[in-house]
Amino acid sequence: MKKTLILSTALVGFAAAAQAEVTVMSWGGSYGAAQTEGHLKPFTAATGIPTRMVDSENPATPIKAMVEANNVTVDVASLEYADAIRLCDEGVLEPIDIAILPPGSDGTPAVDDFLPGAITDCGVSTDIWSTVFAYDTTKFPDGGPTTAADFFDLEKFPGKRGLRRGAKAVLEFALMGDGVPASEVYDVLGTPEGIDRAFAKLDTIKSEVVWWEAGAQAPQILADGEVVMTTAYNGRIFSAQITEGKPFQIVWDGQIYENEMYVIPKGAPNLEEAKQFIAYATSTEGLRQQAQWISYGPARKSALIEPLIFNDGKTEMAPHLPTYPDNMKNALESDWEFWVDRDAELNERFNAWLAAG
Amino acid sequence: MAQLLTTADGRPLAEALAQAQAKSRRRAFLLVVPLLLFVLVSFVLPIGQMLHRSVYHDGFSANAPALVAWFAANPAGTEPDEAAFAALTEDLRGMQANRTAGEAGTRVNYILSESRSMFTRAAREAGDLVPPYRDAFEALDPRWVQPAVWQAMRSSSSAYTTDFYVVSADFQRADDGSLVRVPENRQIYIYLFVKTFLLSGLITLICLLIGFPVAHLLATLPMAKANLLMILVLLPFWTSLLVRTTSWMALLQGEGVINDLLVWIGAVAEDGRLRMINNQTGTIIVMTHILLPFMILPLYSVMRVIPPSYARAARSLGATSWTTFRRIYLPQTLPGIGAGSLLVFILAVGYYITPALVGGADGQLFSNMIAFHMDNSNWSMAAALSAMLLVGVLILYWLYDRLVGIDRLKLG
Numbered sequence: 023m024k025k026t027l028i029l030s031t032a033l034v035g036f037a038a039a040a041q042a043e044v045t046v047m048s049w050g051g052s053y054g055a056a057q058t059e060g061h062l063k064p065f066t067a068a069t070g071i072p073t074r075m076v077d078s079e080n081p082a083t084p085i086k087a088m089v090e091a092n093n094v095t096v097d098v099a100s101l102e103y104a105d106a107i108r109l110c111d112e113g114v115l116e117p118i119d120i121a122i123l124p125p126g127s128d129g130t131p132a133v134d135d136f137l138p139g140a141i142t143d144c145g146v147s148t149d150i151w152s153t154v155f156a157y158d159t160t161k162f163p164d165g166g167p168t169t170a171a172d173f174f175d176l177e178k179f180p181g182k183r184g185l186r187r188g189a190k191a192v193l194e195f196a197l198m199g200d201g202v203p204a205s206e207v208y209d210v211l212g213t214p215e216g217i218d219r220a221f222a223k224l225d226t227i228k229s230e231v232v233w234w235e236a237g238a239q240a241p242q243i244l245a246d247g248e249v250v251m252t253t254a255y256n257g258r259i260f261s262a263q264i265t266e267g268k269p270f271q272i273v274w275d276g277q278i279y280e281n282e283m284y285v286i287p288k289g290a291p292n293l294e295e296a297k298q299f300i301a302y303a304t305s306t307e308g309l310r311q312q313a314q315w316i317s318y319g320p321a322r323k324s325a326l327i328e329p330l331i332f333n334d335g336k337t338e339m340a341p342h343l344p345t346y347p348d349n350m351k352n353a354l355e356s357d358w359e360f361w362v363d364r365d366a367e368l369n370e371r372f373n374a375w376l377a378a379g
Numbered sequence: 380m381a382q383l384l385t386t387a388d389g390r391p392l393a394e395a396l397a398q399a400q401a402k403s404r405r406r407a408f409l410l411v412v413p414l415l416l417f418v419l420v421s422f423v424l425p426i427g428q429m430l431h432r433s434v435y436h437d438g439f440s441a442n443a444p445a446l447v448a449w450f451a452a453n454p455a456g457t458e459p460d461e462a463a464f465a466a467l468t469e470d471l472r473g474m475q476a477n478r479t480a481g482e483a484g485t486r487v488n489y490i491l492s493e494s495r496s497m498f499t500r501a502a503r504e505a506g507d508l509v510p511p512y513r514d515a516f517e518a519l520d521p522r523w524v525q526p527a528v529w530q531a532m533r534s535s536s537s538a539y540t541t542d543f544y545v546v547s548a549d550f551q552r553a554d555d556g557s558l559v560r561v562p563e564n565r566q567i568y569i570y571l572f573v574k575t576f577l578l579s580g581l582i583t584l585i586c587l588l589i590g591f592p593v594a595h596l597l598a599t600l601p602m603a604k605a606n607l608l609m610i611l612v613l614l615p616f617w618t619s620l621l622v623r624t625t626s627w628m629a630l631l632q633g634e635g636v637i638n639d640l641l642v643w644i645g646a647v648a649e650d651g652r653l654r655m656i657n658n659q660t661g662t663i664i665v666m667t668h669i670l671l672p673f674m675i676l677p678l679y680s681v682m683r684v685i686p687p688s689y690a691r692a693a694r695s696l697g698a699t700s701w702t703t704f705r706r707i708y709l710p711q712t713l714p715g716i717g718a719g720s721l722l723v724f725i726l727a728v729g730y731y732i733t734p735a736l737v738g739g740a741d742g743q744l745f746s747n748m749i750a751f752h753m754d755n756s757n758w759s760m761a762a763a764l765s766a767m768l769l770v771g772v773l774i775l776y777w778l779y780d781r782l783v784g785i786d787r788l789k790l791g
Contacts, residue, residue, distance in 0.1 A: 079754075109481075111480055111482075112478075187740075221564075233657070246632070248633055362496060363496045366488060366489065366492065366755070370565050371564055373743075374564060374566060376740040376741070377570065377574075378741075
């Protein structure tokens with residue numbers, strides 16, 4: 023009896039060791055679902071390695087905590103660009119050798135196939151996403167807002183506004199709403215007067231703002247009628263529009279885009295499998311699969327050669343991607359270095375500004 | 380001379396007695412050992428660790444040994460010489476090799492904004508720098524020769540630091556190391572600290588005003604009705620905090636149940652819907668509801684054992700009902716009021732999730748700032764703020780003990 027017990031325990035232990043499982047931590051909601059459908063499931067089907075998705079409000083926080091506590095339970099995490107670089111500098115992430123990335127479907131080596139900046143020391147881009155603003159078309163029957171300035175125009179477009187609670191992307195957006203062209207935003211924001219200007223612009227709508235935090239909240243408050251327009255991640259609005267048929271309209275003027283990165287935390291339990299997963303997910307095929315579930319642009323040139331179709335079989339993705347030429351007319355690439363440096367100071371000021379009521 | 384009392388086997392009685400008592404004391408101690416260990420591991424250690432973290436951050440000091448040595452050898456105010464820049468070069472090279480430039484830069488960035496990228500960038504270039512290093516650094520970024528950077532590095536060169544408390548008190552260090560208030564538009568912690576205590580006091584007061592009559596009713600109604608009422612108090616108490624908070628969101632929001640009802644009966648106009656959520660009002664309403672049972676239950680347990688005959692005696696002696704309440708009933712409920720208020724107040728001071736969900740912009744409390752710094756991986760700052768909160772609560776506890784007496788507390 024005792025012998026069988028020991029034997030079976032040993033066997034279970036062996037089975038667990040052999041069954042390496044790739045745990046991916048991402049942002050939940052329709053984005054997490056797109057990664058599950060586009061990356062996790064096909065990867066398991068192709069390699070037989072089981073995968074698991076866990077949600078987080080921002081994976082950068084738990085990743086850092088896990089590495090510091092020497093208790094890493096996640097193999098791959100999906101991070102914002104600035105976080106991927108910051109944590110890499112802090113030694114929290116595993117470096118990723120560019121050689122493991124497969125060439126594009128047309129044979130272009132990975133280095134040339136990826137868009138500039140899409141590969142960093144510790145991360146590989148899964149997509150390019152954007153913070154845009156969207157409105158409820160039923161609230162503006164005579165034509166809705168079309169520019170970032172309209173978002174701040176309470177007279178022409180009365181009603182509550184949704185904004186993400188945090189300085190990043192909000193300050194840039196305020197400046198663009200105040201007429202600063204995208205190319206000059208960070209120059210202006212780099213000066214004390216520029217920061218004052220951004221906050222002054224926010225002051226003009228402060229009483230009408232509903233602040234959201236998790237990505238899924240933005241389409242929710244718009245659908246609930248809590249706000250008439252809100253900033254949001256463009257993919258979330260796309261999902262609400264196409265999948266749920268909500269009467270939302272995206273305004274691309276003043277969009278702020280950046281790469282989303284897959285990274286491996288230092289000490290990941292299944293390092294080899296994690297690398298395999300990233301190589302697979304960021305291949306031409308992997309990027310295209312994810313883009314069939316959510317409107318974030320693939321960061322490989324080879325993934326954009328053939329037209330992308332949404333999983334409903336009819337919606338063409340191109341016009342919904344942040345990188346579509348028409349959407350890029352007044353677009354701003356988020357400056358990671360600016361935020362890595364000034365995050366603390368600007369958020370302190372932002373929090374003080376918020377709390378001052 | 381008096382004979383020493385002895386036991387039957389000739390040992391002194393006092394000694395035998397002490398021995399027997401020591402034995403039983405040891406046995407009693409053994410019984411509480413598990414609890415003691417539990418408290419130690421789950422309470423004392425983490426809090427100690429938290430307090431330690433609030434004054435300790437070795438992100439810079441552990442990764443810049445040469446600079447630490449230079450700062451130790453040269454007193455504050457020394458102009459950085461070529462040796463200092465050589466030490467800086469050496470440390471940056473080490474940081475590049477160990478990928479720790481970000482960590483060191485983050486530590487300095489806590490004191491001096493915009494300095495983090497100076498470190499990561501310089502570390503990347505450090506391998507190519509040639510003497511004279513001072514000029515090399517000046518060419519790299521003119522800020523390297525400014526006193527502010529060196530003051531910030533000196534301040535970071537000791538792992539033990541009061542910097543996080545300085546920031547928590549809305550102060551910052553000037554270039555010469557002296558303390559100055561941060562500009563008004565960045566002052567937040569003291570304001571939120573005071574506001575948190577005031578709001579918690581207000582919530583405690585509202586809980587007391589609502590809870591007192593309910594507890595009195597519970598204590599005086601016939602058993603059957605009291606039980607029913609008790610279930611109404613306990614049911615929300617047993618429901619998950621998140622569920623209750625979310626229900627309030629559905630009730631209070633602009634297009635929510637209460638506003639719809641008010642519009643329907645014509646109490647408010649369609650465009651004049653009340654704003655009861657995503658602001659301070661929301662925080663007060665929802666926290667009052669969530670903390671109410673913590674007031675009612677201690678009050679109830681005290682009121683239940685107050686003999687009704689006292690009040691009857693007072694009335695029969697000619698006291699008015701108000702005098703009876705004020706001079707006979709109220710004083711007897713004081714231990715319950717004290718316990719309930721202390722419980723509600725301390726819970727309210729540390730509340731985080733409810734203000735985060737329904738507080739909007741101006742309904743945020745101090746604990747939300749702690750959460751904010753946890754999210755930004757600035758654990759030392761979060762620890763310093765937590766320590767402030769802890770001290771605030773301890774001071775109140777001490778005041779309570781002095782004014783009311785902690786032995787008069789009755790929790791049930």
